[in-house]
Amino acid sequence: MPSQPASKPPRGATRTPQQARSRRTRQALVEAATGAFEERGYDETTTAEIARRAGVSVGSVYGYFPDKRAILLEIVHETVEQMSDRIVAELDPARWQGADLRASVRALIDTVFKTRLLRPGLQRILWERFFKDPEVRATVEAIETRGRAAIAALLEHLNATGRARVADPDTAAFVIHTSVEWTGARLMLGGAPDAQLDAAVDTMSEMISRLILD
Amino acid sequence: MPSQPASKPPRGATRTPQQARSRRTRQALVEAATGAFEERGYDETTTAEIARRAGVSVGSVYGYFPDKRAILLEIVHETVEQMSDRIVAELDPARWQGADLRASVRALIDTVFKTRLLRPGLQRILWERFFKDPEVRATVEAIETRGRAAIAALLEHLNATGRARVADPDTAAFVIHTSVEWTGARLMLGGAPDAQLDAAVDTMSEMISRLILD
Amino acid sequence: MPSQPASKPPRGATRTPQQARSRRTRQALVEAATGAFEERGYDETTTAEIARRAGVSVGSVYGYFPDKRAILLEIVHETVEQMSDRIVAELDPARWQGADLRASVRALIDTVFKTRLLRPGLQRILWERFFKDPEVRATVEAIETRGRAAIAALLEHLNATGRARVADPDTAAFVIHTSVEWTGARLMLGGAPDAQLDAAVDTMSEMISRLILD
Amino acid sequence: MPSQPASKPPRGATRTPQQARSRRTRQALVEAATGAFEERGYDETTTAEIARRAGVSVGSVYGYFPDKRAILLEIVHETVEQMSDRIVAELDPARWQGADLRASVRALIDTVFKTRLLRPGLQRILWERFFKDPEVRATVEAIETRGRAAIAALLEHLNATGRARVADPDTAAFVIHTSVEWTGARLMLGGAPDAQLDAAVDTMSEMISRLILD
């Protein structure tokens, strides 16, 4: 790394380049907002509260984000992506090799349901703004597409290896994804008792297994 | 009794006793609010706008409802009940007598999906406030329970007549109801193209049919 | 009473002349307002509440009074007059004949203080509006004048009978009246304990006795 | 330290660090509110009017006070304290050393009465809200206690120096304080003519002197 910008302090100086500090402030804001949204909801959280939690001034918030909504969008993206990651990992065909298909389906659904335990307050905001804010919806849909694609790919893989027979993998992926998503949301965000939860996981597994088998 | 006092209006005339006038104003308010909520959303609708649309003054709004939220609650109740009525009617075991079970399931799902075309704007508000406003949630859940009960009853009837074999009708009802509800919401409120819609109806029908058959 | 108005119903008819009914409604309104003002305060009482308590419609209130304030004025007048009556009775020179002057003064002050127990809520409204509403003040002052005149007359009587020596009976009357009035108000409306009350009555008696004696 | 950084304003210049600006705005608000309350009364003054007078926006009002009432409370405290200061100063036993006791009492009463000329509009509000708003009452009573204590202390001092003989200094203090307070309020806030005023001061002085002497 030969030529560095002149503004950078000479090597050895107390390393706190603006960039790093900046990134840290930004991160503090995102974390502060995440906590506040999670605990109080989006509308109920003021920008002043976010600034206070992040330990910066209100003005600074607007140095990093154009407006309050932009912070939410970023958090939504991050959150949904994390959820998606967990699920997509579970959908890796490699994991579906040997084991019993029904058991795999069940494990998957279980994972999806459990995923709802990640930042439930934020997920409530998600439903709240999904149809209200086109960008929230776009963000969510962009990532959902990934999940659906992973399901479709898995179904095609199962088709190819003769372990399943699904006529229209894309539509099946959509139906499965949506059904599991909302059933999970209702059960997890609604605080359903464990018994009801287990029964629902069983039935959903059965339903989906039957759809994709034979 | 041919001749009545002149002060009494002739039968059929615009009878406007206090009660009727009152009822009409109230109705005007509900309709005005429904339209405004539908078009602009809940938060975006001001009480002044509702009054203006109803052709009355702001004060009148508060003569009939304690606050803005109460109007929403009433409309939510009414709307959800109408939706539920349509679906519950479709679930009457009598209708499932002769016809092919798969065809019946498909018709049902079609109905549920079409139901989403009733006041889509209001349904968006429904999702928006479901986790936010406990009373909205209670209202919706109260009526959902009815739908689930109807499904469960139908499943039990089908079990009894040997046309289906469902181990846990209650859970199955919940899973079916929730899956269809949200898939329908996503497709109808999201403005999906007809082709995608038809494919989804097909797949959902298949999925549910398989769940309840044998 | 020879000629009566033709509008009066013939003797013997079911006597409920409008006048009487009217007077009764008016009275009901005054009583309703008195109760409401007493319990909730003036600003906190709505005309609707008064109407409700009186068992009539809001509109009727305005058939008997030009506005809400007029009702208060009437009640204030009535209340203050009642209070004044009690005190003026106590000031009748005849009552001061034989007895010990100090004892009489003490009895008088006791009476004045006790008078504050009559509709304390209304008396709070009195202080609240005394400097705010010129008509309330005028009403109160008109009656206070009576009280002061009675005190002055008593002092002159005592002067004349050689039992007291007061240089300026009018001013003395004013000072005595005002001092006792407010001290009483503070103690009674403020909920002072009995001990403090008794001590205050003692000291006030002493103070006034000394003023008027020699 | 002669040469300071250029960015620092020269000594004596319009120093406007954040704190000072803030303090100035706050002060402007208090003054604006004082004027408005004084001229128009509490209920009749809107928050918008206060902001307008202070030359700031409505929002700023709420940046410094939680609500309108808090402004009143602050002003009440300040005003009552100023009044109390004047009177308590007059009650300093040192001032009562040599002079004629009667003259001292008269001077005191004169001071108390004159005190009522300080923001009469605000004092009207004081009476208006004394029984209505517990915090106003608490504020006033807290400071009144101080006045009563000063009177009691003076009486005890006079007792000790043999210049007075007061059996129960605390009660006497209460009675004197309350009597003078309200008589003064009635005369000063009511706009009594000078002659009546002088006569009242004379009589009150006489009354109180006699109470505390012998």
Added chain:
DNA sequence: GATGAATGAGTCTTCATTCAT
């Protein structure tokens, strides 16, 4: 006279965003 539905001006308060320092 009675009714009570309707009126609508008027208030306080909130909060995302801006900008002078």
Added chain:
DNA sequence: CATGAATGAAGACTCATTCAT
């Protein structure tokens, strides 16, 4: 870049009073 004081549009709700029936 940070600060936090200032902004001001916006909105829900109240209630004395009126007036058509």
